[in-house]
Amino acid sequence: MWTYDKRLEYPVNIKCPNPKLAKVIISQYGGPDGELAASLRYLSQRFGMPDQKSKAILNDIGTEELAHLEMVGSIVHQLTKGASIEEIEKAGLAPYYTDHGVDVYPASAAGVPFTAAYIACKGDPIANLQEDLAAEQKARATYEKLIDLCRDDPDVIDPLRFLREREVVHFQRFGEALRGVQDKLAEKKFYMNNNCPMNQMNNDKDCGCGN
Amino acid sequence: MHNNCMESTREEMLMKIREYNFSIIELALYLDTHPDDKKAICMHKEYCKTVKELEDKYQKVYGPLTIKYPCNKWRWLEEPWPWEKEAN
Numbered sequence: 285m286w287t288y289d290k291r292l293e294y295p296v297n298i299k300c301p302n303p304k305l306a307k308v309i310i311s312q313y314g315g316p317d318g319e320l321a322a323s324l325r326y327l328s329q330r331f332g333m334p335d336q337k338s339k340a341i342l343n344d345i346g347t348e349e350l351a352h353l354e355m356v357g358s359i360v361h362q363l364t365k366g367a368s369i370e371e372i373e374k375a376g377l378a379p380y381y382t383d384h385g386v387d388v389y390p391a392s393a394a395g396v397p398f399t400a401a402y403i404a405c406k407g408d409p410i411a412n413l414q415e416d417l418a419a420e421q422k423a424r425a426t427y428e429k430l431i432d433l434c435r436d437d438p439d440v441i442d443p444l445r446f447l448r449e450r451e452v453v454h455f456q457r458f459g460e461a462l463r464g465v466q467d468k469l470a471e472k473k474f475y476m477n478n479n480c481p482m483n484q485m486n487n488d489k490d491c492g493c494g495n
Numbered sequence: 496m497h498n499n500c501m502e503s504t505r506e507e508m509l510m511k512i513r514e515y516n517f518s519i520i521e522l523a524l525y526l527d528t529h530p531d532d533k534k535a536i537c538m539h540k541e542y543c544k545t546v547k548e549l550e551d552k553y554q555k556v557y558g559p560l561t562i563k564y565p566c567n568k569w570r571w572l573e574e575p576w577p578w579e580k581e582a583n
Binding site: 285330331336337339340343344 | 516562571572573574576577578
């Protein structure tokens with residue numbers, strides 16, 4: 285289970301509201317490579333991991349992504365708080381403002397609401413970990429584009445650089461977990477069908493527990 | 496190994512920890528909307544103290560409940576994980 289720490293993982297302190305930046309940064313909140321998708325992806329995939337290290341790393345990175353979700357939400361909140369209606373209109377946020385005001389709503393930069401279609405749980409640890417490696421690279425690339433777009437505001441760049449760096453670390457850890465899983469699967473003969481719960485259910489003499 | 500811990504099983508200790516943590520969650524929700532209730536604050540204080548003692552005891556024997564528990568060996572990896580029925 286989880287408990288809440290009443291602090292951000294890394295501070296967010298933005299002095300000047302800038303709804304234009306909020307409009308693009310929201311993508312890391314509820315977009316395809318955003319923190320919500322990342323957290324749900326890892327926390328859902330962890331149930332199917334075959335070894336200790338991959339269970340732990342998905343659990344712990346999935347948890348850290350929730351802290352990142354909070355940071356991105358804080359950035360969006362501070363960039364829109366106190367902005368005038370003219371600034372919001374000029375930033376192209378009139379449609380967002382119509383439906384959400386200046387609440388932080390999980391959607392992509394293009395305005396598409398968050399969907400679980402952004403994540404995959406394939407029932408295959410290798411496929412899942414490969415997806416996770418790609419997801420971290422896509423998130424890193426997104427942060428780099430956002431850092432380009434925020435070049436005039438160091439207060440925004442600072443937490444974005446921290447978040448980008450974390451993607452790199454997560455990629456490294458997922459790579460190590462993947463190698464561990466590959467080694468584990470290579471240890472013994474591995475038939476994909478043995479892993480299928482349907483097969484175990486159909487064989488009522490053998491529950492699969494080995495007794 | 497800690498003597499007191501041998502008196503109750505892992506499951507028994509875990510259930511106690513669950514109960515106290517749940518009480519703290521429930522009290523916190525209540526206090527969010529009734530922050531001036533002295534009796535609730537008193538109970539919250541008592542439960543926080545008890546749960547800390549229980550968690551310290553549990554973790555010494557059965558390994559960490561959070562990543563904030565210091566250790567010489569990284570027991571965080573040990574199975575079962577909470578979603579596996581052996582843990583419950």
